[in-house]
Amino acid sequence: MKTINFRGGVHPEYSKYITADLPVKVLPPPEIAIIPMVQHVGEAAEPLVKKGDQVKVGQIIGKICNTVCASVHSPVSGTVKAVEPRPTVNGHALLSVVIENDGLDAVIDMNPHPDPIQLSAAEIQKKIESAGIVGLGGAGFPAIVKINSAKDHKIDYLIINGSECEPYLTADHRVMAEYTSEVILGAKLLAKASGAEKIIIAVEENKPECIAKLTEAAGSSAIEVVKVVTKYPAGSEKQLIKAVCNREVPSNGLPYQVGVLVHNVGTAWAVAQACQKGRPLIERVVTVSGDIIKEPGNFLVRLGTPFKTVIQAAGGFTAEPAKVLAGGPMMGLAQYNLDVPVVKTVTGILAFSQKEVKQYDPMPCIKCGRCVEVCPAHLMPVRIELFAINGMWDEARDYGAMDCIECGCCTYICPSKRGLFHWIKLAKSKIAKV
Amino acid sequence: MEGSRLVISLSPHIRDKDTTQKIMFTVVLALIPVWAAATYFFGFNSIRLVLLSSITAVAAEAVIMVIRRQPVTAVLDGSALVTGMLLGLSLPPSLPSWMAVLGAVVAIVVGKQVFGGLGSNPFNPALVGRAFLVASFSKAMTTWTAPFTDTVTAATPLINQNAVSYSELFFGTTAGSLGETSALAILLGGIFLFYRGVLDYRIPVGFLGSAAVLMFLFGEDPIFHLLSGSLLLGAVFMATDMVTTPITPKGRWIFGIGCGVILVLIRLWGSLPEGLTYSILLMNAATPLINRWTRPRIFGQGVKTHE
Known part of the structure; x- marks a missing residue:
């Protein structure tokens, strides 16, 4: 081949x-499930339940309200404790349905x-x-x-x-x-x-x-x-x-x-x-790994399970965590709060000690051209970075800032440890606002 | 378990191990065989000139950093050391010490720091220093001594073409500037740089290839021209200076080939026997233009949809 x-x-x-050879372990449903109404690209789903409602596993609790949207279902059975904004993996507090698990795991008719x-x-x-x-x-x-x-x-x-x-x-x-x-x-x-x-x-x-x-x-x-x-x-x-x-x-x-x-x-x-099985999307496989995870592994996790709970299921930390990521180290989101729930887009939870979390002072660019060589979108990241630093948004757009796929290869490869992607992302948001 | 001390930063969260400092010291390491060969052939003069030039370059950088109110620790990045070593190795063995010192000061101050220091200089600083010395002290800069002697002056192969064999040129037992005579040592350094990912093959291949082809077309001996003078030293160590050369792969081909063309023009029809310094400096000047010309086609731009 x-x-x-x-x-x-x-x-x-x-x-x-x-973790590549470790079979998927099924994690029990969480005691409290936090279900954000946005777990996807697009508009938030509209909550269909209110505080005090009883829900079953698989029951729809957020309905599509826009062309780019996805419905949301309850991963547990129990009582809705709150419908309120809660912290999520992307750093924003988003409207979420909080459900207290009654432990019965009563399932709707799944057809x-x-x-x-x-x-x-x-x-x-x-x-x-x-x-x-x-x-x-x-x-x-x-x-x-x-x-x-x-x-x-x-x-x-x-x-x-x-x-x-x-x-x-x-x-x-x-x-x-x-x-x-x-x-x-x-x-x-x-x-x-x-x-x-x-x-x-x-x-x-x-x-x-x-x-x-x-x-x-x-x-x-x-x-x-x-x-x-x-x-x-x-x-x-x-x-x-x-x-x-x-x-x-x-x-x-x-x-x-x-x-x-x-x-x-x-x-x-x-x-x-x-x-x-007629089963809606209420669970996904999540890799839990990193140098301070005691028992790394792959887990079938019900959506809405807090990061904390998943990490505990993997044996917890062996040392003080310095960084916890939702997703991989190249594109993942750094977390400040481990109460955030696993959502549909969380592919992994990674935790690293101070030793693995290096912070660099950027040095002057030596024009090595490595960012140009590695860019899968065929951009010149170093030029866009320079335009962004100088607030030249039109030039940044002309050099293809909006074609950046946000993979982070430029920042990864830079020997001068410059935050190329950081600046390109800024340029993208500035250009998008114009 | 509480997240209060967690570090928040934008992705990517991992970085390549290579650093600018490592790149610079890799070049220093690659220059060691060249310096060793120079010392074998030209003895104490090699140690004297390269050490003086290197120490002066680093000291000049440190002084300027103090004047610019920048951290002096920046000299530890190794870039000034590379400039000093390259300048020293491009000097004739009998050059007076004070000239080497002056050349190194000009290289760092005029060639690099007036433009804003590391990464901002348009011209290769070592070659700026060398061009200054050639213009100011043309006699001393074109007086060469034979290997294994301190005083006997000799013509370089480029001036007296029939006097040397290929093997002499390859191993380096000819008259010339300190680091340029031994093709073997330069190739060793170059292979090391290539292996470590510091050297883009496009520039030396374009440079040496175009020079050889043109020399052949004009009825000259291409192998002789590749091995003599400072062509090899320049093509491997000076034309590949990252700061002053294009950042696009295509641009590097253009840069290398352009260097070769200018070198041949100067060697065959110029008033100088060697054209290396000016071939590279001229192409350095063209680098911003080349970068603009060779912008890669952005993924997905200018393509048609499938229907």
């Missing part, structure tokens, strides 16, 4: 060996289907929409919006993204290795729902176990499993499309414009769950 490459990218220490592949495209779409499925790779784009946006276009390829390129994270790895048949089923359902002709599952070559299992499970069906180079950001949507199909998504454009849709392997698994 040929290894597919793409231009740019970096090779950080992957540190995946810590399973014995052979979901017999469902029509419209029926699958309906199930994906009502299950509140969003991209589980970290970005959290509502899956149904992606499918609907491509409605009037011919889709040649559905790429199932198994290129989990963030260091430490192995959640997708475990999903592929343990829920293989569900991933394949989900891929078929997604292809049917979006009218895609061909399914390609793209896996980084450092996961041979997943490649072998997926190839075997795909069997004689028309699903092709391809091997992608082990390089960050191999899982970036537009870069993956270019590598796998040699098609370039236009700047500002979306994948359907080149006849491709991309969904994460976790999303495929969630789609299979929704169509087969």
